[in-house]
Amino acid sequence: MEVLKNSEKFSVFKIREKNKNIILKIAHKDPKKILREVKLLKKLSSSSIFFKSKIPKIINFGLVKKGLSKNKGFYKQDFIKGLTFSQIIQTQKISKKNLGLLIKTLINQFLLITREKKLISKKKNSLNYIKKTIRFEFNKIKKRRLLLNLINSKIITIDGEEYKDIKFYLEGILNSRVLKKLINHHFLAEIGHWNFHGGNIIFPSNKKFGKFHLIDPDATWNFNDPFFSLSRFIYTYPHDTMEFDKYSIYSENFRPGNNKDEMNFKCKILWKKEILRKYNVAFNKFFAKDLKANPLFKNLNELEFLRYNLTIILCFIRGINSNYEQKINFLNKKSSIFQNKSIYLYLLTLKRLKSFKNFLDKKYE
Numbered sequence: 410m411e412v413l414k415n416s417e418k419f420s421v422f423k424i425r426e427k428n429k430n431i432i433l434k435i436a437h438k439d440p441k442k443i444l445r446e447v448k449l450l451k452k453l454s455s456s457s458i459f460f461k462s463k464i465p466k467i468i469n470f471g472l473v474k475k476g477l478s479k480n481k482g483f484y485k486q487d488f489i490k491g492l493t494f495s496q497i498i499q500t501q502k503i504s505k506k507n508l509g510l511l512i513k514t515l516i517n518q519f520l521l522i523t524r525e526k527k528l529i530s531k532k533k534n535s536l537n538y539i540k541k542t543i544r545f546e547f548n549k550i551k552k553r554r555l556l557l558n559l560i561n562s563k564i565i566t567i568d569g570e571e572y573k574d575i576k577f578y579l580e581g582i583l584n585s586r587v588l589k590k591l592i593n594h595h596f597l598a599e600i601g602h603w604n605f606h607g608g609n610i611i612f613p614s615n616k617k618f619g620k621f622h623l624i625d626p627d628a629t630w631n632f633n634d635p636f637f638s639l640s641r642f643i644y645t646y647p648h649d650t651m652e653f654d655k656y657s658i659y660s661e662n663f664r665p666g667n668n669k670d671e672m673n674f675k676c677k678i679l680w681k682k683e684i685l686r687k688y689n690v691a692f693n694k695f696f697a698k699d700l701k702a703n704p705l706f707k708n709l710n711e712l713e714f715l716r717y718n719l720t721i722i723l724c725f726i727r728g729i730n731s732n733y734e735q736k737i738n739f740l741n742k743k744s745s746i747f748q749n750k751s752i753y754l755y756l757l758t759l760k761r762l763k764s765f766k767n768f769l770d771k772k773y774e
């Protein structure tokens with residue numbers, strides 16, 4: 410037996426059963442959630458040829474009968490031998506050319522399923538629903554004590570550039586006339602994987618990049634835009650940097666005796682050089698300040714590009730909430746360098762929001 414991942418939410422084991430390696434995933438919280446995940450995995454497999462070929466088979470599921478994990482929810486799944494996308498970035502040698510090819514292949518395949526008309530539901534007004542979902546996540550942020558002063562601060566300087574407050578950008582975007590182009594379009598789905606995060610993509614071969622498997626869907630959505638799954642893939646970079654604590658933030662704001670109202674932050678990424686290079690080769694262009702430099706700008710039509718940008722914002726804002734931590738982890742005695750997952754994501758969110766708002770504003774200049 411081998412522990413593949415262990416968090417507050419789940420333990421994932423590789424075990425042997427009937428002379429075969431299989432996966433055992435146990436949920437430490439409410440069993441309902443993991444059983445929802447099982448239900449979604451099964452639904453996905455029967456929803457399209459794409460997912461049927463990509464989702465590993467569920468062998469068994471239910472509640473653990475005995476031992477320390479008694480009554481916890483679990484499922485067993487076929488084990489896929491290979492590396493996840495995140496493992497390739499973090500542990501493997503891969504040439505710049507091959508990494509570029511891999512990204513291109515993944516995005517093309519993701520776009521196929523994103524554009525699958527069969528999965529689109531007409532039950533909801535899509536634009537209103539997405540706006541509502543973003544506002545709902547934002548309202549949760551507003552209740553976070555640690556973030557209160559950031560939210561109320563009218564000017565924040567990040568890496569030498571000035572930003573206005575989050576509400577200014579968010580409302581500017583959600584009320585933009587450009588988004589009205591999405592009115593009368595249906596683009597929500599009830600069934601989706603919703604989480605093409607790098608840790609959920611497994612490559613059994615290091616040559617055939619198109620032959621990958623998808624695990625671990627996010628079963629918390631009743632409806633979402635299929636672009637959300639793709640956005641979660643792009644979001645892998647900030648997500649991994651935050652999750653593995655590979656960043657630091659410099660600011661004088663928390664120093665005792667500091668009585669300035671203005672907020673000023675400098676972010677630093679701490680990945681080792683080789684890993685950083687790979688993350689940048691893979692994702693830098695997707696986070697370019699000018700959205701027109703994003704490779705998706707050319708790949709998507711106008712409405713799709715708007716949808717993509719709304720869902721990547723949803724990824725970030727949801728990320729601030731689900732990784733919220735009250736504690737600031739100071740890295741030096743002067744308390745000017747620290748880590749805090751939600752503040753880090755908050756600063757990156759401001760950058761994204763400003764870029765998107767600028768893009769929308771320019772359309773009517």
Ligand SMILES: Nc1ncnc2c1ncn2[C@@H]1O[C@H](COP(=O)(O)OP(=O)(O)O)[C@@H](O)[C@H]1O
Pocket residue numbers: 413414416419421432434465486487488489490493608609611624625
């Ligand atoms: N079916 C599988 N085959 C091979 N490895 C798997 C499989 N399921 C999970 N893993 C490994 O375990 C890790 C965590 O599993 P995952 O279901 O993504 O948990 P979490 O919800 O915590 O992200 C994956 O990133 C992958 O390395």
Ligand SMILES: [Mg+2]
Pocket residue numbers: 608609625
């Ligand atoms: Mg996962």
